[in-house]
Amino acid sequence: MSFRRAFSGLLPDKAHRNVLCALVAAAALTVPAPAAATAPHPAPQTTVNAIEAEVMCPICGTLLELAESPQARREKVFVAKLVAAGKGKAEVKDALIAQYGPSVLALPKASGFDLSAYLVPILAIAIAMVVLAFSVLGWRRSGRESQPSAAEVAADAPQGEDAERLEADLSRYDL
């Protein structure tokens, strides 16, 4: 006797089975799964330390990671919130600029006295190149002046007996 036949009186017929399946499915849909009940936390794209090492505490004039002023503490909280929300480094920096202004970046302003931070290295390189060019020209000129002429070379060449002895010495080394 098969299982189905033995318990045929207890098992629902096809129509009832369909209704039962529909009820179970509906119940499954209405009861939220534990994983779906809580919103997923976005994966952090950067770290608080990485941001704090690259931005300033504008009031303190130091890197945020070194600052401990009340303003710096609030700025650190602001950064931590954005990092926890899954924002990337560029997004966090943009948000910091929107709140604290461009001075929050560890970059000098491109205006006023701070502009010299950009201009001075360029000027220094230009001056160094000019100095180097003058120096090379000078070296070449002094090298040319100190080079002996053909007549001087001929005059300094060994003569007579010295020339013969030199020739004999060199011939001994001929292979």
Added chain:
Amino acid sequence: MSARSLLAFLAVLAVVALLAFGLLNKGATKIAIGDPVPDKVLPALPGPGRGSIAKYRGKWILVNLWASWCVPCRQEAPVLQRFYERNRADDTTVLGINVQDNEDDARTFLREHPSGYPQLRSVGDERSAAFGSTGVPENFLVEPNGDLALIWRGPVDEQFLRERVTPLIKSGS
């Protein structure tokens, strides 16, 4: 003069010029009594809208630079509110300008210390620089014509307002 000496002279001249420019530039933000108040259209806090000091021209304005993280600013907030309530009928107002702060913290501050007077928000330290500010809070009394009548680089209390600010307003009105 050899080329090398000329280059050395030019290099020294460049460094001196740079230092001089730096010194002159640093002193450019100083303001004094009698100067026109530095002004700029700024977003209103908590918003929406925008505002400026010029909007209150014709009134005495006590401009207060503040930040939410500043403890003395918390202490002077109720003092400023009472001053505003006492004097608002006499063509006098207080205008708060939030500086060096983030907007969420500034809004929280205003929820904790409600002010009936208008508030503006300056991003970063741009307005602080315009006022030659050295910190927060700082207070500036502006005459109805827009000139600075008093500069006070620190928090105000009832005694200061009674003895230094009110007489100026009374004498001018």
